[in-house]
Amino acid sequence: MKEQFLNLSGLTDLVTYMKLCIAQHKVIIPRASFSLFPETGDENNIYIDTSTNAIYRWNDTDKKFVLLAKPPRTIAISEGTNNGEITLKVDNIASNAKVHGLTSTAFTESNKFATAAQGAKLIAQFRLLLFHLEQKMEQLKLK
DSSP, X not given: OOOOOOSHHHHHHHHHHHHHHHHTTOEEEEESSGGGSOXXXXXXXXXXXXXXXXXXXXXXXXXXXXXXXXXXXXXXXXXOSSTTEEEEEETTEEEEEEOOSOOGGGGTSGGGSOOHHHHHHHHHHHHHHHHHHHHHHHHHHHO
């Protein structure tokens, strides 16, 4: 699994990886905290720290747990560095994203910028997506 910022494509990669794990009948092991994980893990298992909702896998080569995903602490959206982009900052990691469907005037005329309410809506949609992912993981733990 590659290390990637958890933007939309990163989330898609994570969901794809989780589906692959389920298809391969990997065991999902929830624990109340990271300190309750076993000393040595199994590469065929997925480990979830339920106190933080962080997802890990075991790496036999490095003999350690590798963080796959965790819920963001802070999310901010601001003007991008290039025309036609916004900057999405999650836990102080910035990623530029292209905005499609707007004319170039949308980035030069202040009255055509996205409003704070639209930015809040985007954040709410992102959080809802994370919520649905967490719910799906809860369902998988119960099986």
